Amino acid sequence: MTTPPNNIRASRFVAGAGARRIRVSFEFFPPKTAEMESTLWDSINRLAPLAPSFVSVTYGAGGSTRERTHATVKRILAETGLTPAAHLTCVAATRDDIDAVVRAYCEAGVRHIVALRGDPPTGVGEPYAPHPGGYLNAADLVAGIRRSADVEVSVAAYPEKHPDSPSVEADIDMLAAKVDAGATRAMTQFFFENDLYFRYLDRVRARGIAIPIVPGILPVQNFKQARGFAVRCGASVPDWLAERFDGLDDDPATRKLIAAAVAAEQVVDLVDRGVTDFHFYTMNRADLVFAICHLLGLRPDAKREAA
Ligand SMILES: Cc1cc2nc3c(=O)[nH]c(=O)nc-3n(C[C@H](O)[C@H](O)[C@H](O)COP(=O)(O)OP(=O)(O)OC[C@H]3O[C@@H](n4cnc5c(N)ncnc54)[C@H](O)[C@@H]3O)c2cc1C
Numbered sequence: 001m002t003t004p005p006n007n008i009r010a011s012r013f014v015a016g017a018g019a020r021r022i023r024v025s026f027e028f029f030p031p032k033t034a035e036m037e038s039t040l041w042d043s044i045n046r047l048a049p050l051a052p053s054f055v056s057v058t059y060g061a062g063g064s065t066r067e068r069t070h071a072t073v074k075r076i077l078a079e080t081g082l083t084p085a086a087h088l089t090c091v092a093a094t095r096d097d098i099d100a101v102v103r104a105y106c107e108a109g110v111r112h113i114v115a116l117r118g119d120p121p122t123g124v125g126e127p128y129a130p131h132p133g134g135y136l137n138a139a140d141l142v143a144g145i146r147r148s149a150d151v152e153v154s155v156a157a158y159p160e161k162h163p164d165s166p167s168v169e170a171d172i173d174m175l176a177a178k179v180d181a182g183a184t185r186a187m188t189q190f191f192f193e194n195d196l197y198f199r200y201l202d203r204v205r206a207r208g209i210a211i212p213i214v215p216g217i218l219p220v221q222n223f224k225q226a227r228g229f230a231v232r233c234g235a236s237v238p239d240w241l242a243e244r245f246d247g248l249d250d251d252p253a254t255r256k257l258i259a260a261a262v263a264a265e266q267v268v269d270l271v272d273r274g275v276t277d278f279h280f281y282t283m284n285r286a287d288l289v290f291a292i293c294h295l296l297g298l299r300p301d302a303k304r305e306a307a
Helices: 034-050 068-078 095-108 138-148 169-182 196-208 223-233 240-244 252-272 287-295 304-306
Strands: 021-027 054-057 085-087 112-116 152-157 183-188 214-216 277-281
Touching: 021 034, 021 152, 034 196, 034 287, 054 068, 054 112, 068 085, 068 095, 085 095, 085 138, 112 138, 138 152, 138 169, 152 169, 169 196, 183 223, 183 240, 196 214, 196 252, 214 252, 240 252, 252 287, 277 287
Parallel strands: 021 054, 021 277, 054 085, 085 112, 112 152, 152 183, 183 214, 214 277
Antiparallel strands: none
């Protein structure tokens, strides 16, 4: 008997002869305090030996973390063998300001930027108005980055459409504009129902968009917080997910086990349906992401561990 029970066919993608190669990337946010910085670096050091394709560092709302994002990316370059990707938004900055940030990244050795419009400084859900003299949206930013630097540019994609989009078609038009401007990869907003991702992928491919659309996976470290994020970014939270975490508010140990099971089920199903690349929203925590990557067949690279 070699088939694992409960539909978890992990043997299909354990690294080895004939196995499909799984690639992962990890997203972190810049820390605000010394304690958060230490948590972040513990997580980076734990996940680094899994040899991610890249690790990305977010750019806080309204450019509020500009310096901290830059410092985190620089430290990743200086202290690890990882390839960093710096997130950058159009918010509250002129084109000149943003071009200067891109040049500074290039001079520091960064070769990958995640280009985003960002949310209004007044808050998610408020109407977005571009900064006077700023980039209009993510497609405009991608074009600006590609004009001023020889870097890889990734962008965001929304399986359940962006809340500002009048329709899925309008949303996919914006993705097409980002690709036409030079984006070569999209990472999706998180989702919990894999069918949403595959339906979206079908529509994106039907529109002639060929770049990788990498699923963004949010391991649910904290259900209430995840539901809050989902409400703000227009992602749906299925009832079955709420039911799984029901009654566990004061039981973090069980919550963690449930979170691992939920994420495992999601990624195993994605792999079974042909997905090989994953972008993990780590929330700067390594444990769940490490466990899920282990399940995906990734093992620490001894050379990176020794580094
Ligand atoms: C992988 C990922 C990483 C992210 N990282 C960050 C980060 O580091 N920092 C941060 O602040 N935010 C981040 N975000 C959130 C993102 O900034 C917000 O979702 C933002 O509201 C939209 O950014 P965008 O780049 O998708 O915008 P765009 O692609 O420019 O637009 C998003 C959607 O809004 C609609 N839209 C845009 N302009 C118009 C218009 N003029 N008229 C009508 N509709 C329009 C389009 O339909 C489009 O699909 C991230 C999101 C994802 C998925």
